Amino acid sequence: xxxxxxxxxxxxxxxxxxxxxxxxxxxxxxxxxxxxxxxxxxxxxxxxxxxxxxxxxxxxxxxxxxxxxxxxxxxxxxxxxxxxxxxxxxxxxxxxxxxxxxxxxxxxxxxxxxxxxxxxxxxxxxxxxxxxxxxxxxxxxxxxxxxxxxxxxxxxxxxxxxxxxxxxxxxxxxxxxxxxxxxxxxxxxxxxxxxxxxxxxxxxxxxxxxxxxxxxxxxxxxxxxxxx
Numbered sequence: 001x002x003x004x005x006x007x008x009x010x011x012x013x014x015x016x017x018x019x020x021x022x023x024x025x026x027x028x029x030x031x032x033x034x035x036x037x038x039x040x041x042x043x044x045x046x047x048x049x050x051x052x053x054x055x056x057x058x059x060x061x062x063x064x065x066x067x068x069x070x071x072x073x074x075x076x077x078x079x080x081x082x083x084x085x086x087x088x089x090x091x092x093x094x095x096x097x098x099x100x101x102x103x104x105x106x107x108x109x110x111x112x113x114x115x116x117x118x119x120x121x122x123x124x125x126x127x128x129x130x131x132x133x134x135x136x137x138x139x140x141x142x143x144x145x146x147x148x149x150x151x152x153x154x155x156x157x158x159x160x161x162x163x164x165x166x167x168x169x170x171x172x173x174x175x176x177x178x179x180x181x182x183x184x185x186x187x188x189x190x191x192x193x194x195x196x197x198x199x200x201x202x203x204x205x206x207x208x209x210x211x212x213x214x215x216x217x218x219x220x221x222x223x224x225x226x227x228x
Contacts, residue, residue: 021071028068028082032089035064039093043100046159049107054100055159061093062152090148091128095121097155101169109166116169123176124151130183138204139190144179146172 021031042057068086072078098117106114127144134141146154154172158165 015070015073017067017070019074021067022074026071028072028077029085031064031068031071032082032086035061035068036089036093038064039096043096043103046097046100047103047107049104051104051159051162051165055156058097058152058156058159065090065093091125094124094148094151098124101155101158101165105166113166116166116173120151120169120172120176123173123180124148127176127180127183130180130187134183134187134190137191139187141183141187143186144182146175146179151176 038057038061042054042061045051045057046054065086068082069078072082098121102114102117105117127147131141151172154168158168
């Protein structure tokens, strides 16, 4: 929800920061790895019952994730590889944070309560998969009540106000489940236009095949011919 409504204003706001970071010699991948390292620290801090420290580290881990796109645009270095790497690290960081919360609840509440964060992680993985699979089919699956930005904000509120952590996790589970249903319905309706979807898939396959043939031909022309 936030990603759709606020993505353009946020990108506009962080663009000058991306231009400044370009002068440091850092790359977007450096920021992505930095965010992952801080996220690991946040998970351990939360698991060891230092919730305020964990909150600070969660916020710090979110900053590189916010700025790596701006740096990529400033360096004109946006790529499919970078987008794939960033998305993969986001999933890892999310799992680590919810794992840290599960560790914390197992230590302070009960082993049964630690299942709650894992349930949130499972449904969150489902909505991420729905989007990835839909986009591979040429279908838009963005949107929903509880996307990644909303989950991070909810986790931060729970860490700041510890008595609200468990109720917030229940709310996250419900809203994330609703988001999964919303995306399923959205993709299902779009996929009803089967001929259009099939044509797009076939077009992409044809283009990939054409590129493979072109690369093969270039390799053949580079092979030096032996003199008789």
